[in-house]
Amino acid sequence: MAGDATHRGLDPQGFIEREGSLGRVPRAFRPVVASARDRLLGLFGARLHSAYLYGSIPRGTARVGRSDLDLLVALREEPADADRAGVRVLGEAVDKEFPQIDGVGTLLYGRARLLSAAETYDMGWFVACMCTPLLGEDLAEYLPRYRPDSLLARETNGDLALLLPAWRRRIAEAGGSGNSEAALRPLVRFMSRHLVRTGFTLVMPRWNGWTSDLAEMAEAFGAYYPQRAEQMRAVARRGREPAGDAAVLRSYVEDLGPWLAQEYTRVHGVKSARDD
Structure with a gap:
């Protein structure tokens, strides 16, 4: 487990281990995740490159009525204002439908930016280590491993x-x-x-x-x-x-x-x- 004195979230080579998995999503939140997944596909269709969960829900520590749903979405091109408005509406709809969550937050990026040199140790690290794949090709395959330096x-x-x-x-x-x-x-x-x-x-x-x-x-x-x-x-x-x-x-x-x-x-x- 992260924080163990001999482990602290690192693998045996000293790299940060990826957090979370779909298997850790608590039962109460599985319908929320399924709904968000289907709505993202409906909203973006073939423009969607990949989508991820992050935060307490994929870590398995979410609390009913207290935790929010955190999503990261990668499009095949850079998002436009209409795309940002779309994910806001999507989040509001999911939040309204499911009382077990307290809000929805969605990060929206283009694939090229997430894989850019400028983002390698920022959003690239975030995708590779903090995000759980939900839809599409996993961008972590194109990113390095990371140490806590x-x-x-x-x-x-x-x-x-x-x-x-x-x-x-x-x-x-x-x-x-x-x-x-x-x-x-x-x-x-x-x-x-x-x-x-x-x-x-x-x-x-x-x-x-x-x-x-x-x-x-x-x-x-x-x-x-x-x-x-x-x-x-x-x-x-x-x-x-x-x-x-x-x-x-x-x-x-x-x-x-x-x-x-x-x-x-x-x-x-x-x-x-x-x-x-």
């Missing part, structure tokens, strides 16, 4: 400083809505998970392993940054049980986020620039 750390999460201004805008926009608690709750969940994963990948090369368990990530981080350990544990708890608290989000963009971005740059450097 500083290059991977930099290219996966070395852009937090660039993200923080957009986070501040999203918080301001959500806080101004009529139902702020409901609007802020998804942001708390998303930003909490992102910060915990960034904290973990900051120490990942020293910890020498991989895990997607938020609590375990926070503990790994805290072993190297004890002054921030309890803070990160609280962030991990909010990643699993979020509440729409504006003060929490402000602390993320005014305290933990800026500190973490600065420390990440000091240790691993800045993520390579992308065209977009």
Whole structure:
């Protein structure tokens, strides 16, 4: 299992093992996965290259009524705005139909981008190690194997400083809505998970392993940054049980986020620039 002191999500050669499988999908979520699969085929048809599950559902740790369905879709060409709108409508329909999930998130890319040199240690790694094949040809066959090193750390999460201004805008926009608690709750969940994963990948090369368990990530981080350990544990708890608290989000963009971005740059450097 990931996190075992002698294993920590690595194979005997020290490469990160792929997470999840269709066989681990809990019984309660199998109709959700089947519906999403069929809807993706109907939406994209021959334009669909491949589709994947990721997150708690293929890892077998999803909780009924609490967990979301996470999908990654690769098209044969770069997606257009209409394609993005299509997956949003698809996600809303699946979420409405199945009360056992709490939302649907879909990442949408073109095949060429996922296999590009620029994405090899970012979205390429994500597909190869974090995603479970659902439909089509598995892009992992064209990607390298990955170690938990500083290059991977930099290219996966070395852009937090660039993200923080957009986070501040999203918080301001959500806080101004009529139902702020409901609007802020998804942001708390998303930003909490992102910060915990960034904290973990900051120490990942020293910890020498991989895990997607938020609590375990926070503990790994805290072993190297004890002054921030309890803070990160609280962030991990909010990643699993979020509440729409504006003060929490402000602390993320005014305290933990800026500190973490600065420390990440000091240790691993800045993520390579992308065209977009």
